[in-house]
Amino acid sequence: xxxxxxxxxQDGNWLTHDLFADAALLKPLLKLTGIRxxxxxxxxxxxxxxxxxxxxxxxxxxxxxxxxxTLVKMITGAHQPDAGTIEIAGQAVTDLDPLRARSLGxxxxxxxxxxxxxxxxxxxxxxxxxPPRFWGRVRWRxxxxxxxxxxxxxxxxxxxxxxxxxxxxxxxxxxxxxxAVSVEARVLILDEPTASLSDSETEHxxxxxxxxxxxxxxxxxxxxxxxxxxQIADRVTAFxxxxxxxxxxxxxxxxxxxxxxxxxxxxxxVFPKTxxxxxxxxxxxxxxxxxxxxxxxxxLTVRAGEIVGLAGLVGAGRTELARVLFGLSPAMAxxxxxxxxxxxxxxxxxxxxxxxxxxxxxxxxxxxxLDLSVAxxxxxxxxxxxxxxGLLDFAAEAQLANEFVERLGVKTPSVHAPVGNLSGGxxxxxxxxxxxxxxPVLLILDEPTQGIDVGSKAEIHRLMGELVAQGLGIxxxxxxxxxxxxxxxxxxxMQAGTIVGELxxxxxxxxxxxxxxxxxVAAQGGS
Amino acid sequence: xxxxxxxxxxxxxxxxxxxxxxxxxPTFFAGDQLRxxxxxxxxxxxxxxxxxxxxxxxxxxxxxxxxxxxxxVVAGLLVQAGWPMPLAATISVLCGLLLGLVNxxxxxxxxxxxxxxxxxxxxxVRELLRYFREGEFVRNLPAGFQWFGLSQAAxxxxxxxxxxxxxxxxxxxxxxxxxxxxxxxxxxxxEAARLVGIRxxxxxxxxxxxxxxxxxxxxxxxxxxxxxxxxxxxxxxxMQAIAAVVVxxxxxxxxxxTIAGTVLGVLLLSTIGPALVFLHVQPQWERAxxxxxxxxxVSFAGHAVLNRRSRGLTTASGGVGTPGQSNSPSSASKxxxxx
Numbered sequence: 001x002x003x004x005x006x007x008x009x010q011d012g013n014w015l016t017h018d019l020f021a022d023a024a025l026l027k028p029l030l031k032l033t034g035i036r037x038x039x040x041x042x043x044x045x046x047x048x049x050x051x052x053x054x055x056x057x058x059x060x061x062x063x064x065x066x067x068x069x070t071l072v073k074m075i076t077g078a079h080q081p082d083a084g085t086i087e088i089a090g091q092a093v094t095d096l097d098p099l100r101a102r103s104l105g106x107x108x109x110x111x112x113x114x115x116x117x118x119x120x121x122x123x124x125x126x127x128x129x130x131p132p133r134f135w136g137r138v139r140w141r142x143x144x145x146x147x148x149x150x151x152x153x154x155x156x157x158x159x160x161x162x163x164x165x166x167x168x169x170x171x172x173x174x175x176x177x178x179x180a181v182s183v184e185a186r187v188l189i190l191d192e193p194t195a196s197l198s199d200s201e202t203e204h205x206x207x208x209x210x211x212x213x214x215x216x217x218x219x220x221x222x223x224x225x226x227x228x229x230x231q232i233a234d235r236v237t238a239f240x241x242x243x244x245x246x247x248x249x250x251x252x253x254x255x256x257x258x259x260x261x262x263x264x265x266x267x268x269x270v271f272p273k274t275x276x277x278x279x280x281x282x283x284x285x286x287x288x289x290x291x292x293x294x295x296x297x298x299x300l301t302v303r304a305g306e307i308v309g310l311a312g313l314v315g316a317g318r319t320e321l322a323r324v325l326f327g328l329s330p331a332m333a334x335x336x337x338x339x340x341x342x343x344x345x346x347x348x349x350x351x352x353x354x355x356x357x358x359x360x361x362x363x364x365x366x367x368x369x370l371d372l373s374v375a376x377x378x379x380x381x382x383x384x385x386x387x388x389x390g391l392l393d394f395a396a397e398a399q400l401a402n403e404f405v406e407r408l409g410v411k412t413p414s415v416h417a418p419v420g421n422l423s424g425g426x427x428x429x430x431x432x433x434x435x436x437x438x439x440p441v442l443l444i445l446d447e448p449t450q451g452i453d454v455g456s457k458a459e460i461h462r463l464m465g466e467l468v469a470q471g472l473g474i475x476x477x478x479x480x481x482x483x484x485x486x487x488x489x490x491x492x493x494m495q496a497g498t499i500v501g502e503l504x505x506x507x508x509x510x511x512x513x514x515x516x517x518x519x520x521v522a523a524q525g526g527s
Numbered sequence: 528x529x530x531x532x533x534x535x536x537x538x539x540x541x542x543x544x545x546x547x548x549x550x551x552x553p554t555f556f557a558g559d560q561l562r563x564x565x566x567x568x569x570x571x572x573x574x575x576x577x578x579x580x581x582x583x584x585x586x587x588x589x590x591x592x593x594x595x596x597x598x599x600v601v602a603g604l605l606v607q608a609g610w611p612m613p614l615a616a617t618i619s620v621l622c623g624l625l626l627g628l629v630n631x632x633x634x635x636x637x638x639x640x641x642x643x644x645x646x647x648x649x650x651x652v653r654e655l656l657r658y659f660r661e662g663e664f665v666r667n668l669p670a671g672f673q674w675f676g677l678s679q680a681a682x683x684x685x686x687x688x689x690x691x692x693x694x695x696x697x698x699x700x701x702x703x704x705x706x707x708x709x710x711x712x713x714x715x716x717x718e719a720a721r722l723v724g725i726r727x728x729x730x731x732x733x734x735x736x737x738x739x740x741x742x743x744x745x746x747x748x749x750x751x752x753x754x755x756x757x758x759x760x761x762x763x764x765x766m767q768a769i770a771a772v773v774v775x776x777x778x779x780x781x782x783x784x785t786i787a788g789t790v791l792g793v794l795l796l797s798t799i800g801p802a803l804v805f806l807h808v809q810p811q812w813e814r815a816x817x818x819x820x821x822x823x824x825v826s827f828a829g830h831a832v833l834n835r836r837s838r839g840l841t842t843a844s845g846g847v848g849t850p851g852q853s854n855s856p857s858s859a860s861k862x863x864x865x866x
Contacts, residue, residue: 098722114722116715118782119708127712131724132705140703163530 027090029054029187029218030075035084037070044070048244050237052187052218057209059221059229059250062239062262064314064479068222072189076108077101105186107179111195113172117165121175122147124164128179150178154208170201177208188212189220194228206232224313226255226518238262263481263510271486272458274465278489279304281340282442282473288334293320294497302442302473307464309488310477312517317497318477319361322444326358327351352381357435361446367431370420374412375401377419378433404433409459425456443467446477461487481510495519533776537791544798552805560801566683568797569690570749571767572790576697577741578768579789580734584714585781588735590630590645591742591768593652595761598623598743600656603665603756606672620743626652627739631732656758665756673754686748693744698786710734714781770817771796774824796820
């Protein structure tokens with residue numbers, strides 16, 4: 001019924017205004033109630049109720065890890081909820097899997113398009129349409145004609161015979177949308193579709209979205225760009241720490257209210273922050289750029305005894321900046337000064353020699369070698385000092401390792417136990433020990449307490465305090481806002497590869513950090 | 528045409544080699560040299576077609592040399608024992624299918640790495656054959672065995688035509704049948720393939736079965752050229768087939784490659800040996816030159832991959848047989864950051 005009305009409606013505004021005035025009369029395309037999901041003890045979603053109406057764009061906002069992606073995975077059938085019901089077009093659906101979800105008209109477009117890079121655009125669209133049957137003849141001409149028609153529908157102007165791998169990111173996104181259109185998706189999920197698009201590409205995407213709206217397609221729109229939401233969204237729902245904290249009409253809310261909803265948590269945890277005198281600058285960065293990592297024109301100073309927190313959303317360029325500073329991707333332009341002396345850091349060895357240490361983010365992949373012993377891991381960065389004529393001195397290795405195990409309070413049966421047997425927190429301490437063994441002056445910590453237990457977290461924070469008291473400088477990357485606020489003397493906020501603002505410990509609040517991290521583009525646009 | 532530039536490049540290289548021979552050693556084209564070359568290349572083409580299917584799905588099958596030897600000996604022994612040729616041939620092909628299914632089941636079912644599985648079957652089958660035959664040829668075959676009892680000329684044409692039919696059939700199936708497109712999709716991105724309703728593990732099982740079957744067919748086409756069956760006839764076949772597939776433009780990371788490229792790869796590589804004789808180059812150079820051609824081919828491919836990487840799409844390593852692949856659709860993206 002509704003579809004017929006929508007198709008007849010010539011004017012999209014009529015649909016959005018009049019139908020939404022009677023939103024209660026519309027049957028939701030999608031209705032979720034009491035959804036819960038836990039991953040290994042971490043509650044990713046608790047008691048979420050959510051619905052999506054035909055012809056509606058429903059925006060989801062929240063910090064990284066707030067539960068938006070988990071919700072999307074429930075809807076696409078990639079994960080099954082632990083509890084709760086999912087209704088699609090009024091029918092309760094259990095055991096949703098990706099194929100079932102697709103046959104029920106649910107399509108998702110991720111930030112990274114999931115196309116077959118070696119196959120043509122036409123074939124990518126056709127494969128989305130129906131799985132190939134073994135003896136089924138491939139009607140190339142029919143496929144091509146359909147692809148041309150659908151691409152035209154979404155306003156894409158490129159040859160359907162191109163291989164998908166040759167397209168640019170926005171073009172690939174259009175192919176994904178074309179796939180969704182070709183299967184006549186009723187529910188379309190767009191996960192940060194504009195993250196890699198330019199303004200004009202974004203505008204084009206919006207016009208496609210508006211056209212789909214008129215056809216009655218319901219869209220879930222995830223975005224960190226709060227400023228673009230009023231242009232496109234009808235309703236907005238905010239998530240925080242796995243909970244849905246509020247849904248409202250887009251027209252009745254604004255940027256600052258959304259930010260308040262996204263961060264409105266109590267700062268309960270107490271951080272063992274000790275005041276230490278701030279000394280001379282250890283690291284000064286001026287106009288640092290590295291196009292390869294997407295880092296541009298970064299200015300930052302870290303002083304002795306200081307913890308500088310580097311905040312920002314995932315993808316803002318924080319880890320990338322750390323990689324540049326540690327010489328993994330040498331800078332292309334700009335200046336780096338260590339203890340006031342201009343230096344060139346073109347390799348990790350050079351960085352280590354200058355007293356820079358980097359404890360990377362993904363500890364299981366880059367931080368420690370799980371199969372090696374605690375002793376071998378802790379001393380890995382000091383191998384030359386521990387070897388005599390190329391032969392390792394195992395006694396010295398064990399001694400050094402024991403020193404650190406004691407100092408950092410690593411809980412391990414012995415220094416010869418494999419690191420893989422330790423808990424996450426203790427693994428992180430071993431990763432830290434490895435770099436402390438090089439006696440650094442500047443320590444870069446990338447998400448130092450991610451995914452570790454509360455006790456170990458507090459110990460690592462205490463240790464950070466001790467280190468700065470000894471005159472080290474620490475640059476701490478963290479997505480955990482309370483941690484940033486609790487531990488940092490100064491907070492630099494990154495967005496789109498550059499530092500968009502610095503806040504002192506006193507002036508920093510969760511809202512101000514998030515406001516900067518979400519971008520200053522048309523900061524008043526939301527209100 | 529741009530899509531087939533790899534095939535064109537190989538065709539041009541082969542043409543250049545033949546042109547060189549036409550100018551410097553026209554006698555190459557005088558006798559039945561060219562025909563002999565085609566006849567001896569025919570079995571390699573058939574085996575390489577199977578290898579193409581396997582490599583398109585990101586896998587590899589190095590056991591085909593042993594399967595080839597075993598199936599040839601089986602056919603020879605059965606014919607020697609008085610079985611009719613068609614029945615012996617059928618049983619031999621079924622042997623190949625069975626061994627291919629074993630490979631496929633281990634790779635797709637148990638998710639073991641293909642290189643380890645097929646290396647094991649390569650060695651196991653080869654040593655089994657050595658135990659039973661002790662390197663002895665199957666001799667005293669009835670007259671109906673060599674050239675299917677036809678005249679040599681007719682037999683030769685049957686061999687070449689069979690290889691051609693198999694290659695054309697496989698090429699057509701790959702581009703025009705749903706099953707063929709599923710092979711490309713699986714190799715291009717197994718996770719995305721799963722999401723569009725293809726069952727990648729079933730596809731992998733299928734290509735290994737096809738590879739084993741085609742190795743057996745190749746053995747038949749090879750063995751009927753001689754009066755005896757050599758139990759070591761297949762030694763090194765896997766390397767010839769892999770080399771031809773790679774030279775023909777298929778990606779080791781799956782998803783790209785064509786039968787036409789593979790056939791041209793076989794022709795180019797198998798022309799090099801005889802050409803050297805006619806160009807008065809010491810034949811010891813054959814392997815070195817073949818190696819150089821293969822290196823040139825993969826460098827070409829590596830260059831293409833680097834170009835694509837800069838466009839934001841790359842081919843991640845691993846595949847259906849790789850443990851620890853997550854099932855979430857977000858992992859379907861092929862993007863990796865170069866370390």
